[in-house]
Amino acid sequence: xxxxxxxxxxxxxxxxxxxxxxxxxxxxxxxxxxxxxxxxxxxxxxxxxxxxxxxxxxxxxxxxxxxxxxxxxxxxxxxxxxxxxxxxxxxxxxxxxxxxxxxxxxxxxxxxxxxxxxxxxx
Amino acid sequence: xxxxxxxxxxxxxxxxxxxxxxxxxxxxxxxxxxxxxxxxxxxxxxxxxxxxxxxxxxxxxxxxxxxxxxxxxxxxxxxxxxxxxxxxxxxxxxxxxxxxxxxxxxxxxxxxxxxxxxxxxxxxxxxxxxxxxxxxxxxxxxxxxxxxxxxxxxxxxxxxxxxxxxxxxxxxxxxxxxxxxxxxxxxxxxxxxxxxxxxxxxxxxxxxxxxxxxxxxxxxxxxxxxxxxxxxxxxxxxxxxxxxxxxxxxxxxxxxxxxxxxxxxxxxxxxxxxxxxxxxxxxxxxxxxxxxxxxxxxxxxxxxxxxxxxxxxx
Numbered sequence: 001x002x003x004x005x006x007x008x009x010x011x012x013x014x015x016x017x018x019x020x021x022x023x024x025x026x027x028x029x030x031x032x033x034x035x036x037x038x039x040x041x042x043x044x045x046x047x048x049x050x051x052x053x054x055x056x057x058x059x060x061x062x063x064x065x066x067x068x069x070x071x072x073x074x075x076x077x078x079x080x081x082x083x084x085x086x087x088x089x090x091x092x093x094x095x096x097x098x099x100x101x102x103x104x105x106x107x108x109x110x111x112x113x114x115x116x117x118x119x120x121x122x
Numbered sequence: 123x124x125x126x127x128x129x130x131x132x133x134x135x136x137x138x139x140x141x142x143x144x145x146x147x148x149x150x151x152x153x154x155x156x157x158x159x160x161x162x163x164x165x166x167x168x169x170x171x172x173x174x175x176x177x178x179x180x181x182x183x184x185x186x187x188x189x190x191x192x193x194x195x196x197x198x199x200x201x202x203x204x205x206x207x208x209x210x211x212x213x214x215x216x217x218x219x220x221x222x223x224x225x226x227x228x229x230x231x232x233x234x235x236x237x238x239x240x241x242x243x244x245x246x247x248x249x250x251x252x253x254x255x256x257x258x259x260x261x262x263x264x265x266x267x268x269x270x271x272x273x274x275x276x277x278x279x280x281x282x283x284x285x286x287x288x289x290x291x292x293x294x295x296x297x298x299x300x301x302x303x304x305x306x307x308x309x310x311x312x313x314x315x316x317x318x319x320x321x322x323x324x325x326x327x328x329x330x331x332x333x334x335x336x337x338x339x340x341x342x343x344x345x346x347x348x349x350x351x352x353x354x355x356x357x358x359x360x361x362x363x364x365x366x367x368x369x370x371x372x373x374x375x376x377x378x379x380x381x382x383x384x385x386x387x388x389x390x391x392x393x394x395x396x397x398x399x400x401x402x403x404x405x406x407x408x409x410x411x412x413x414x415x416x417x418x419x420x421x422x423x424x425x426x427x428x429x430x431x432x433x434x435x436x
């Protein structure tokens with residue numbers, strides 16, 4: 001079973017999307033802040049990371065940077081899932097090594113699920 | 123065309139639109155500089171004609187004039203910088219707001235999508251949980267929009283103040299009564315003490331309610347793991363002093379000077395919870411300022427914070 005680490009501080013989203021990922025046959029590990037997210041990325045070695053940007057303790061960009069600097073985690077694909085949609089944010093995330101960048105309000109939950117499936121099958 | 127020209131000439135109107143004082147408005151400062159140059163040219167001509175035999179005096183006068191002109195241009199440059207900063211802040215403001223409104227909106231949207239989807243099965247038990255979440259998120263949006271409306275009113279100066287004599291004691295008593303359950307839910311005890319024969323204050327009750335609600339809400343919210351919140355009313359000469367003391371997380375020393383700024387949130391609370399608009403204390407300060415009062419605080423990190431405000435009796 002593929003493991004997905006979901007780093008998101010909104011517990012509502014954790015629940016709703018987490019339930020769907022579980023039903024889709026994935027093992028979901030959730031983190032409500034950046035620090036926990038980083039720690040779980042190292043210890044759990046997930047197959048994919050869904051990362052929000054505005055997070056308590058450590059900002060999403062910082063999390064992404066650290067993930068990509070660490071040889072243990074640099075290979076894990078990261079999908080940025082956020083509500084920030086300034087071009088500079090998108091560019092920065094891609095530059096830092098994110099696989100893709102999705103603005104939450106612009107996508108249906110099914111569409112995000114499709115992206116997750118696609119990236120995990122690569 | 124003519125309308126455009128007159129609009130351009132209406133410098134004071136333009137400065138007002140920028141929302142800065144006239145001494146910080148570039149257009150106005152340019153006019154000041156222009157008038158100054160014309161006046162100085164005339165005076166120099168008159169003085170020059172008289173003291174032509176005394177070159178040192180002429181040099182000295184020119185030097186003084188140049189210095190003054192230099193100072194004015196410096197002020198003008200600064201005023202341009204300020205305008206640029208203000209516009210930067212405005213776009214930053216919009217960015218923060220849209221993000222804060224979007225988060226609950228996404229929560230609602232996604233929750234409904236999950237519930238409506240044929241593909242995913244949601245149990246009745248889960249459904250109830252989802253509805254509670256939606257309700258919470260709607261409340262969050264309403265709260266933020268209310269705060270924003272107050273801020274926008276404050277900034278546009280479009281603020282009707284209906285001052286009348288009110289009893290702070292009654293107002294706080296009602297508030298304490300209303301917040302009791304919420305406080306208890308967070309293991310917090312509210313203690314209220316009021317000096318006897320407290321005079322009434324002259325203020326707008328609905329505005330004062332916003333201030334006191336914000337302060338009590340903060341005190342409860344930032345006292346982690348239970349404790350006591352003390353509220354006090356004391357008479358001081360021609361004023362009434364209100365104090366609210368919590369045993370909460372406190373405000374870090376180096377961040378204390380920013381605490382009343384719009385959208386500012388201290389680092390220690392940001393680490394714990396990302397919610398909250400950062401508008402509450404800004405609103406409190408603006409309202410008290412309009413009511414002729416003052417607000418300040420004392421705080422120690424990890425020990426707690428006391429907020430005070432003072433209002434005139436008459």
